Amino acid sequence: MKLPAVQVEHVCFSYGDNQILKDVSFTLEQGDFLGILGPNGGGKTTLLKLMLGLLKPDRGSIRILGESPLDANHRVGYVPQGTDFNNNFPISAMEISLMGRLSRSHLGRFYTRTDREKAREALARVGMIAHADTHVGRLSGGQRQRVFIARALATDPEILFLDEPTSSLDPEFETDLYSFLKELNSQVTIVVITHDIGAVSRYVKSVACVNRSLIFHSEGKITTEMLDMAYACPVDLIAHGVPHRVLPTHEAK
Amino acid sequence: MWEALQFDFLRNAVLAGVLVSISCGIIGTLVVVNRIVFISGGIAHAAYGGIGLAFYLGVPPTFGAAVFSVAVSIVMGLVSLKSKHRADTVIGVLWAVGMALGVVLVDLVPGYNVDLMSYLFGSILAVSDSELWLMLPLDAVIVLTVAIFYKEFMALSYDEDFAVVVGIPVKTLYLALLVMTALCVVMVIRVVGLILVIALLTIPPYISEKYTRSISRMMVLSTILGVAFTLSGLWLSYLFDLSSGATIILVAGAVFFLSYVIDLLGNG
Numbered sequence: 007m008k009l010p011a012v013q014v015e016h017v018c019f020s021y022g023d024n025q026i027l028k029d030v031s032f033t034l035e036q037g038d039f040l041g042i043l044g045p046n047g048g049g050k051t052t053l054l055k056l057m058l059g060l061l062k063p064d065r066g067s068i069r070i071l072g073e074s075p076l077d078a079n080h081r082v083g084y085v086p087q088g089t090d091f092n093n094n095f096p097i098s099a100m101e102i103s104l105m106g107r108l109s110r111s112h113l114g115r116f117y118t119r120t121d122r123e124k125a126r127e128a129l130a131r132v133g134m135i136a137h138a139d140t141h142v143g144r145l146s147g148g149q150r151q152r153v154f155i156a157r158a159l160a161t162d163p164e165i166l167f168l169d170e171p172t173s174s175l176d177p178e179f180e181t182d183l184y185s186f187l188k189e190l191n192s193q194v195t196i197v198v199i200t201h202d203i204g205a206v207s208r209y210v211k212s213v214a215c216v217n218r219s220l221i222f223h224s225e226g227k228i229t230t231e232m233l234d235m236a237y238a239c240p241v242d243l244i245a246h247g248v249p250h251r252v253l254p255t256h257e258a259k
Numbered sequence: 260m261w262e263a264l265q266f267d268f269l270r271n272a273v274l275a276g277v278l279v280s281i282s283c284g285i286i287g288t289l290v291v292v293n294r295i296v297f298i299s300g301g302i303a304h305a306a307y308g309g310i311g312l313a314f315y316l317g318v319p320p321t322f323g324a325a326v327f328s329v330a331v332s333i334v335m336g337l338v339s340l341k342s343k344h345r346a347d348t349v350i351g352v353l354w355a356v357g358m359a360l361g362v363v364l365v366d367l368v369p370g371y372n373v374d375l376m377s378y379l380f381g382s383i384l385a386v387s388d389s390e391l392w393l394m395l396p397l398d399a400v401i402v403l404t405v406a407i408f409y410k411e412f413m414a415l416s417y418d419e420d421f422a423v424v425v426g427i428p429v430k431t432l433y434l435a436l437l438v439m440t441a442l443c444v445v446m447v448i449r450v451v452g453l454i455l456v457i458a459l460l461t462i463p464p465y466i467s468e469k470y471t472r473s474i475s476r477m478m479v480l481s482t483i484l485g486v487a488f489t490l491s492g493l494w495l496s497y498l499f500d501l502s503s504g505a506t507i508i509l510v511a512g513a514v515f516f517l518s519y520v521i522d523l524l525g526n527g
Contacts, residue, residue: 058423059423060424076426080425082424084420086421091418092418095292095416096468097474098472101413105410105414105421105422108411108414109425109426109427110425110426110427113408113428114407114408
């Protein structure tokens with residue numbers, strides 16, 4: 007039996023007195039494609055950072071492919087939210103993509119030929135190979151985001167985590183990205199935070215809604231009810247300020 | 260100039276200038292891109308505590324400064340990793356306490372009058388052979404460490420979160436960077452003094468960043484600029500009989516403003 011890709015059990019997390027996540031549990035099987043929805047400030051990015059090991063839960067446990075998040079870190083790829091940081095940094099698209107090849111076991115070694123091939127291949131997959139030597143500051147926001155996706159792909163991840171990957175993408179690549187992710191999903195488990203309900207309805211296999219607590223739907227196909235729920239979720243939660251139960255229409259299935 | 264070079268002290272000054280520029284070019288680049296200029300200033304000033312301690316205990320001042328500033332750099336590093344929000348305050352306190360400790364310890368040394376100014380503003384012309392032999396291995400340590408962990412340092416400087424996610428020991432490397440900064444600072448104190456360290460550490464990388472496309476080239480260009488500033492400053496100070504440390508910094512500062520103005524005109 008395959009280990010679950012992600013296993014989150016009773017996780018709580020606070021910044022000081024501000025509780026961000028409360029008793030969050032869900033299990034994601036390998037090969038799944040999870041879309042995480044929820045209002046801004048609802049804890050989506052915090053949940054992602056917990057799964058990546060960047061933050062530690064106050065309570066509860068998180069296993070990634072059966073390991074602790076930091077032990078599994080060579081098996082996951084990560085595309086952060088927003089790319090508008092450090093734009094003056096003297097670094098090229100290729101050097102960023104190569105970062106995906108770094109790991110603890112290769113500490114202090116030079117990049118190998120394979121590393122370079124993988125990094126170039128990843129840039130080619132996101133259509134950025136022509137810009138391999140371009141300075142990061144000269145790329146557009148959308149191009150930078152593609153380079154960040156390439157960097158995550160260069161890791162050869164078993165799970166790919168993306169935090170609002172389409173926030174600064176040009177519209178035509180946005181559609182490309184999701185069909186690309188769908189294709190990638192045949193080998194890689196994908197977890198994506200998004201505001202794009204349309205994309206969720208068309209591409210993902212499971213949906214989770216996060217606002218302090220989490221509701222997980224692992225339906226194999228996206229139904230109109232789920233679309234309703236995805237739209238309703240943030241609105242509903244903002245209105246009541248408390249976690250809600252799954253919509254009745256949904257449970258009736 | 261050639262006649263002047265025959266003086267041992269001037270030859271030592273030139274060699275010291277080159278050795279210091281190498282470590283400043285490399286460490287300064289990492290300091291600038293990691294935005295840890297303030298911590299570097301703290302380490303430089305707190306180093307005076309080590310100089311005072313060395314006089315008090317009767318050990319060589321450079322040795323005292325090295326040990327003390329390495330210790331301070333580790334403390335500052337741990338504080339900035341643990342409590343990010345108040346780290347700057349703690350660094351500011353250590354900065355001042357280190358200096359005050361140095362002044363008081365020197366006071367306590369009976370009948371000893373330390374040339375305070377030479378540590379505050381440098382005395383490149385007084386660099387001895389033995390100090391040069393101390394700078395050489397320090398340079399070697401810095402060059403080798405950064406060469407071996409170049410891609411890791413680049414990753415943590417550019418995107419710390421991602422570096423953690425791929426499993427790089429970010430905290431250890433960050434502390435290593437601060438320790439190297441401390442060693443670099445100790446060398447620079449001899450050349451331009453602890454008050455002016457920051458200028459030599461940050462001005463060459465700041466200018467280089469605009470004309471380079473990679474960290475390694477930024478380091479090389481910073482080193483070249485550092486050598487140019489140090490040697491031309493030294494030459495001007497010799498010519499007009501000025502303080503060498505301050506003249507070096509003014510040369511660097513003049514080029515800094517010049518590049519800034521050129522930038523403004525270029526973008527305007």
